[in-house]
Amino acid sequence: MGSDTLHSVAGMEQLLLAHRHVRLQHLELHMPGNRSQPFTKSCLGPPVMTSMGLLGRHIPKTDKDPSAQGTEDSNTELTPSAYQEEMSLTTKQRLARAKKLNLPPIVQPQAKSQTSHHKSSAADPEQSSFQPCPPEVVFQNYTPGEVCEVPVLLRNRDKVPHLLKVTLESSPYFELVGPNSVCRKVPAGLSSTVRVLFTPAENKDYFHKFVCISEKEEFIVPIRAIGARAILDFPDRLDFSQCPVKCTTHRTLLVHNVGNRPAHYQLSTQSPFSVTPATGALDVGDTVQVTVGFHPLKTGDCSTSLVVHYDTGEDTHTSLHGRAVDVQIGLDRDSVTFGKTYITLANLKTVHIHNLSDITAHFQWKAGDTQEEEELKLRGRQYHRLYQQEKDKLCDALKVSGVDTTLQERFALLTHSLHSERAKVKRDPMLFRDDIFSLVPKEGKIRPNCSAEILVFFEPQEARVYEQALYCDISGRENRLPLHLTGEGLGPWLCFNFEELDIGEVFVTGTHSYEAILLNRGRIEAPFSLVPPTTAMGSCFTFLPQEGTVVPGRPEAIRISFCPTILGDFEEQFQFSVAGSPTPALLTIKGFVKAPTFHFDVPALHFGDVSFGFPRTLKCCLFNTSLVSTAVTLRVPGDGSGEPSICSDDQKYKLSSQAWRKEAHGMMKPREFTISPCKGTVRGWGSQDIKVTLCSNTVRDYNLELVLDVEGVGQEVLALTLTARCIVPPLRVLSPVVTFEQCCLKVPYEERLTLVNDSNFPGCYCVLPQEHKEKAAAWYSSSVPAGIIEAHSSVEIPITLKAQSLGKCSITAEVAVFGREGSPLEIHLECIGHGPIVYVYPREINFGRMRVFHDCSKKLFISNQSDIPAAFWAKMAGKHSRWRIEPCKGVVLPNSEVPVIVTANLNDTKEFQDKVKVFVENSPTTLISVRAVGTGTTIVSDELRPVLDLQYHFSCSPCRYEFQLANRGRRLHRLYWSTEGFLVSRWGPRGPAPRSTRDAPQGPRPDSPVFKLWPMYMELGPGQAVEMVLEGCSSTVQEVKERLLCHARVGKETEKKQIMQVDVTCKFIRPVVQISSRAITFRVVKKPSDVLTLQYQPLSIKNTCLLPFSFVLNLEQPFLICSVDQQPLPADSKPMTLDVGEELHLWIQFNPAYEDNLHSRVAERVLRMRLLEHPHEERVTVRGEVFFPNLLLEAEAVDFGCIINDTEQVLYMEITNCSPIPVQYRWSFLMDHNGNAIRFRPSPSEFKHQSSEKGETESVETTKTSETTENSVQDSVQEDSDQEDSAEEDSAEEDSVQEDSAEEESTEEESTKEDSTDEVSTDKDSTEEESTKEDSTDEVSTDKDSTKEDSNKEDPPEEDPDEEHIDQGEDSDQKESDQEESDQEESNQEESYQEDSDQQLSDAEDSLEAEELSTSSPSTSVESQSPVRMRGLSQFSEVEHRDVRMQEVFDVLPAWGELQPGQSELVTFTFFGHPNIVARVKALCHVQGGPTYQVLVTGEASCPSFQLDVEEIDWGQQVFNKVLKAKVTLRNTGFLGFTYMVPNCSTGTAAKPLPGVPMVVPTKGSLAPGEEQVLTVYYLPGKIGVFCTTVRVQVLYLDPAEILLKGEGILCTRTKKQHGDDMVLCEEEDK
DSSP: OOHHHHHHHHHHHHHHHHTTTOOOOOOOOOOTTOOOOOTTSOOOOOOOOOOOOOSSSOOOOOSSOTTOOOOSOTTOOOOHHHHHHHHHOOHHHHHHTOOOOOOOOBSOOOOGGGSOSOSOOOSOTTSOSEEEESSSEEEESOOTTOOEEEEEEEEEOSSSOEEEEEEEOOOSSEEESSOSSEEEEEOTTOEEEEEEEEOOSSSSOEEEEEEEEESSOEEEEEEEEEOOOOOBOOOSEEEEEEEETTOOEEEEEEEEBOSSSOEEEEEEOOTTEEEEOSEEEEOTTOEEEEEEEEOOSSSEEEEEEEEEEETTSOEEEEEEEEEEEOOSEEESOSEEEEEEEETTOOEEEEEEEEEOSSSOEEEEEESSSSHHHIIIIIHHHHHHHHHHHHHHHHHHHHHHHTTOTTHHHHHHHHHHHHHHHHHHHHHOOOBOOOSSEEEEOSEEEEOTTEEEEEEEEEOOSSSSEEEEEEEEEETTOSSOEEEEEEEEEEOOOEEESOSEEEEEEEETTOOEEEEEEEEEOSSSOEEEEEOOOOSTTGGGEEEESSEEEEOTTOOEEEEEEEOOOSOEEEEEEEEEEETTOSSOEEEEEEEEEEOOOEEESSSEEEEEEEETTOOEEEEEEEEEOSSSOEEEEEEOTTSOSSSBOOOHHHHTTOOSSGGGSGGGSOSSOOBOEEEESSEEEEOTTOEEEEEEEEOOOSOSEEEEEEEEEETTTEEEEEEEEEEEEEEOOOEEESOSEEEEEEEEBTOEEEEEEEEEEOSSSOEEEEEOOOSOGGGOSEEEEOSSOEEEEOTTEEEEEEEEEEEOSSEEEEEEEEEEETTOOSOOEEEEEEEEEEOOOEEEEOSEEEEEEEETTSOEEEEEEEEEOSSSOEEEEEEESSTTOSEEEESSEEEEOTTEEEEEEEEEOOSSSSEEEEEEEEEETTSOOEEEEEEEEEESOOEEOSSOOSEEEEEEEETTSOEEEEEEEEEOSSSOEEEEEEETTSOOOOOOTTOOOOOOSTTOOSOOOTTSOSEEEEOSEEEEOTTOEEEEEEEEOOSSOEEEEEEEEEEEEETTOOSOEEEEEEEEEEEEEOOOEEESOSEEEEEEEOOTTOOOOOEEEEEEEEEOSSSOEEEEEEOOTTEEEEOTTSOBOOTTOOOEEEOTTOEEEEEEEEOTTSSSSOSOEEEEEEEEEEESSSSOEEEEEEEEEEEOSOEEESOSEEEEEEEETTOEEEEEEEEEEOSSSOEEEEEEEETTOTTOEEEEOOOGGGOOOOOGGGOHHHHHHHHHHHHHHHHHHHHHHHHHHHHHHHOOSHHHHHHHHHHHHHHHHHHHHHHHHHHHHHHTTTSSOHHHHHHHHHTHHHHOOSOTTOOHHHHHTSOOOOOOGGGGGSOOSHHHHHHHHHHHHHHHHHHHHHHHHHHOHHHHHHHHHHHHHHHHHHHOOOOTTOSOOOOOOEESOHHHHHOOOOOOOGGGTEEEESSEEEEOTTOEEEEEEEEEOOTTEEEEEEEEEEETTSOEEEEEEEEEEEOOOEEESOSEEEEEEEETTSOEEEEEEEEEOSSSOEEEEOTTOOSSOSSSOOBTOOEEESOEEEEOTTOEEEEEEEEBOOSSEEEEEEEEEEETTSOOEEEEEEEEEEOOOSEEEEETTEEEEEOOOOO
8 A cells, every 4th residue: 555545544534533423414315126135245236327416516315326425515606716626636635625524324224133233332223333434435637547546434433343344336447455245344433444446448427336234234435436527717706896777787708618528508697697698518728708797676786696507517606796776867857737738639748857877778658656566557457458358259259159160269269369468468568558648759768968858748538637647767767757747628618509499389290490509619629419308299309410510610500390299388408418528518498289170061971862782972071270281080980890892883793692692791890981081181271172982781771970080189089970871672573484495405595584673773683593503404594694773674684594304394593682681583494305316327338358457447427417416426236346436436516427437457367247336315326237358367476577677787796686476367377487599498496596696606608598587487376476586697797688488378278378578688797996095004103202193094985886885894903994083993893885976985093002012013904895796806005104213233142252361352233223213222231130140160170180089990991991092003003004005196195194094083983982881881871971071061160050041052062174084974874863862962961960060060070081081092102191281271270250240241332322214333342351251141222212122242251271182102112214103182171262283393294204303284273162183193203213302282372282202213024022912013124
């Protein structure tokens, strides 16, 4: 421990002793999720990293961060300088300055069972027993990467020792020195030191805590690290000194950010101070201007703080101080008095405001003394007025709306209006506003030492005294300056030229006119209006004008009109109100109203005797002896109140019996007097002639009065006597019996009846209508039934009689007298009735011979030889008669005749007879004989005519005409049909079956008619019928004319005769359709912002042929056929029909969204129009093109293959905008797809040779393989020696070498197969092992996430090019079969590898070792073979795989772009070959508004690796002049293809190599992963002795691999040399 740390610990101990007797208030701290746990376990949760205030303010406790307890007093305000000083302290300086200690809050008290056994604990159970010092660990001004240390003393405040365990959660930045979570015992009063180390990564804030757990409680010590801070150099104090009240004084501060981080701050203060800007941001070292304003509203001192709140949570406080005083500003006077002023006029006074200060004063005239009064009273009144207005609007809206559905909208509008008005009221400056007093200006500015003139206007509206107080609110004065205003208003003065008007005596209802003058005694215009009178007499007066304006100096004349309706004295007072004056103008009118006088010129009216119903008129005259015109009414009180009486002139036109009988009159008495005129107006001193008419309807004496009623005066003011007597004259009939002699029935006969009047009065009579005529034997009437007979005269009345029955008859007629009481006069009428005289001719009718079923008519005449009409009816005598009569009934007029038509229609060819009966009303019946003979045939048809025109018909469809033949005769008919000019068809009796339109024959044969009728033969009995069908069809357009003949045998006749002939005509045509368009094309270009909608194009179909036809339309999706209103036709709609010349309008609908993707598409369908009447079909091509923003990608996959580790490869792919609109695209990788994978291949060095742990079996197999290899090498050497002797040319030698190589390889393969079969006899399946051998390298992988798809897509190994010369016979077929089986087994093995990767890896290793043994090329006479080793693998073993993201493996450029239509662009795909990586990802090309294209991107990286099966060839002793040959297999054991070459190769040939220079065939080539290449080494020693040389094989950039060649060249004879178990023959030759 250093000296600084010791000093810090000592200082903290002294601090603890100083605070030993200080009891601090306990702060409760609640942690979420904190629960009681045993002492040995920590229950603290992870620290909550929250932003908190670090300095200068109280840090409240919070549930989210229990470690954030503050150490400063909440009432302490930190000044900017103190904050800057605090921020400049180091961690040690801050620790040294800590003076006040707080007890830590207990976050979890321990259970009693876990507390100490000491009973004498002196600590408060609610307070912590330990005092940490410092209570909070704070690091400050630290350097990232440097370690800081702070010791914490934990003093035991209790009197008993306690166990203490300190735990600190794991953190990369904080740690405790010493063991963590270890219990230590702290004696009473002593301390335990804990050291906290802090290693910051960057200069920022950190928060943490460590937990102290004792037997009693559990508390937390927070840990904070204060990072970079912004510091604004505000002053600690800003003093405004003395300032005018109600004026704004500004101070501008230039503030620098002297901290070490950008500042984000908020400025705030309290009234009357203000600050701008309120928020801001300032970079390190920058400056900003801050303006502080001081606007006091009251005098005196003002103090507050300017708070700067940093985004890191700290607050600094700058003290603001100012003093407000009043300045010398005032009014020149405090009251203004106006003189008397007429209303509507204005008076003006001036007031001055003097500003003797040095400030510009702003003034406003207010109605309130203080701001509070203004707010409470004036603004409250405005709110009340506004509330009342809105309330009235709302009530009106409710009344109007009722149950209006827009009521809610009205409420919303009213609420919005109310809120708007309230806002206006709040913004209103509340200036002085009054209708009587006004000031100009109401507000303004006064410069220093200047004055302002205020104009005060007085405009009274009423005649009274006005007083008003207003106040001037001005800057520089705390209290408002009062001004009192006083003024008096004067109104207008009107009066009449006289006060009273006496009109004297006047007549009632008379109109009297007068005039009064209204004078204006004032100086202003005086508007006046009449106050309506309230008395009955006052309402009789009329004043004009009733209202107006009197201008000074211009009197107004008032016209007075008086029309009294009340009699007697009167006195009325009238008032005219004057606007603006409390005193009205008065006028009094008085007088007397009297009634008018009348008299008649005669004393009475005497009518004398009057006849009943005859009116009489008398005249008189009425005189008005008064001065006024008077309305009068005349009436007779004793007259009836019913309907007016009936005059004889009216009665004679009433011919009903009820009108002439007494009981016809009503119950009420009729009005018999008529007065003309009955009412009117008689002028003053004028007269009126009166006519009184009496029409009596009552037989009696009259003594009545004519009375006079005067309007407004009274009734029956005057009366005139009326007298009269009513008489009915007695009438008599001169002869009461009238005789008419002989009368024809219903023929009128006329006689005259004489009526006599012997009295002195005229009378009225009437022949009453006949009653009960339907039962009478005769009917009577009169042409003049009613009339008037004068006194002492007679009248003849015509009587008409009609006899209704035969023989004698007598009836009684009645004559009524108007007004006579009792029965009417009776007259007897007598006559004799008889009927008409009728004659019928001829008496017999003979029709002769006629065609059956054809009408033949004759006439029969009925003659009437009497004077009356004769009604007749006729009928045939026989039943089922073949004759008919027209008309069968009627009337023959007098002395005339009527012809009757008798028509015969026979139904058989024989003679017919019958009789006609003619009946005449009131005459005897007549019989007429008729006869006829029938000819022709009885076979008829209603539809078949001799000429049958079938009009137009479609060709290729049968024309069918159906009709019915019926035998209406009485005998059996056998019918035979044929066509003229053609042989009779052999059809059966039922004929051919009907055909449909589609099965119709294409046309008739040349030797047969077009139309055929069936059945051709039939038998029809009487009344029977048969249905006939006429059918024809033509495949060509032509007009057909044919004749059908019908022959028959009737009854028992044996001879056939022609009975019918029909000419058939038909025109066969083809349908012609006119279609508006034969090709319909829809083109939709879908931009990203467009929405696909249904498209429509019109289609019209018109029938231009001469026949209507029906058709069916068929169109497949995404097209639909729509009606004219664009509604789709139903799928099961009925066929449509077009008449001749009719045109059908349709719409074709195209749904561009028929596919749920964003690819451009073209839909082409055919609209088929199939006619039902003809096989012809119309076609319309419908094409729909939908273009989205689309791209055409050159390829769907980008395969980088396998590249060298730590290199990169670039491939290009062309994309083309194949759409007609611009395309915006962007590239991304599909990261969460299952097919995306990054894996690393295992190092090929993991495949090692078999170890000794494999056992003895493997050693034996190796030995066998080695022996076999030696034998094979010796055989190949012998064969080479034989071939060399037979070689003649270099080219032939080379060919033979290649053939020998191929044969040897074949032999080696066969031996390898045999050996491998023996070696893997213990395996389950040799085939599976061979499959494993073929692709062991590709299959072995430690990445378990590799998918089967990846392995399937790897390139298969290429075949050895030397094997192309092998015979392609049965061996080739067998190899292909074996390869297929091997591929299948390889697939099975890959599936099993997915199930158990570990076992597969082991099998792969074994397979690889077996393959190395089996495929190693044998060396010639090899004594010892050097171990085989991998080459180029060092990089594999040294690679350390790390986590690689897909973006670090593949890249696409450009990542986004835009292509115009038809434009192309190359997209660059880059693959970064991380060591041994195998990557696969789907690159997504997102097209805005179009589809997303997927491109499979794959790539691998690896290092080249190869293996030579032999690195040393020892030939031993060989003849020195013989060419030695050996084979070495070069195998690509890696995953990367490579090229190889043999440098410094010999220039000789394989047959004749240069002595001592090895030759390798082939000298260069390429190998794919897993492939092998057999290198043949030729060497000619050329000399005797030991030789040793090397052959180098260069693979890419790797170090060349060397093959050591050694042996000894000798001379030898033909001897046998034992070499191992085999015998080798050597031939010794001389040089």
